[in-house]
């Protein structure tokens with residue numbers, strides 16, 4: 001196998017979003033069972049909701065020693081704001097599992113010194129031995145975390161300006177009449193690529209174009225997710241809708257794609 005082959009992300013196509021999410025939940029649960037103090041990187045957004053739902057209430061999985069780092073947070077939102085990612089994580093996962101709140105880390109978007117908060121976040125990840133397994137979604141514009149097109153592939157945790165399409169996509173989470181923040185604190189692409197294993201979850205036809213660009217287009221700043229080619233251990237879980245623009249035969253020929261039941 002050549003070095004290029006080793007870098008190829010594996011792609012598992014499930015019939016439905018539910019099945020893709022269930023497979024990712026199984027993977028995370030299995031990892032926690034094998035490695036009870038694993039350091040996980042977690043994502044927010046609409047896509048992983050079902051993953052978290054499936055992870056709650058598993059009597060054979062203890063989160064007591066698990067350490068978690070979230071990818072990003074809006075700048076200027078307090079952790080109790082219902083559209084903050086801190087709130088999302090508590091609401092969908094942390095309030096329902098036996099995790100030690102001291103082991104939960106989310107970028108501090110309400111810090112008075114955002115630059116210092118960004119460096120502190122990087123240090124905290126390093127102190128915890130780095131991220132073993134990072135869960136990622138993908139934006140319609142190919143972003144990972146809040147790394148919008150143009151983000152350097154070696155970027156670190158920092159404040160970023162959100163594109164209009166990202167702001168519009170996330171407006172659904174904000175009370176009517178409230179303008180979403182224009183910036184966010186996000187792990188950089190370089191930070192994400194240091195995770196030892198990466199799982200990218202993409203569901204729905206709105207992600208089809210971004211997924212095809214990430215997996216079949218050139219590695220380029222225009223598609224932040226294309227940077228995943230620089231990583232040796234990426235698994236993509238998607239549903240048929242998100243896979244609709246993939247050239248399955250080509251991917252299968254390269255040994256990258258497989259259909260899941």
Ligand code: PGA
Nearest residue numbers: 045046047048137138139
């Ligand atoms: P979504 O966001 O799951 O809400 O579509 C994914 C992302 O922007 O990474």
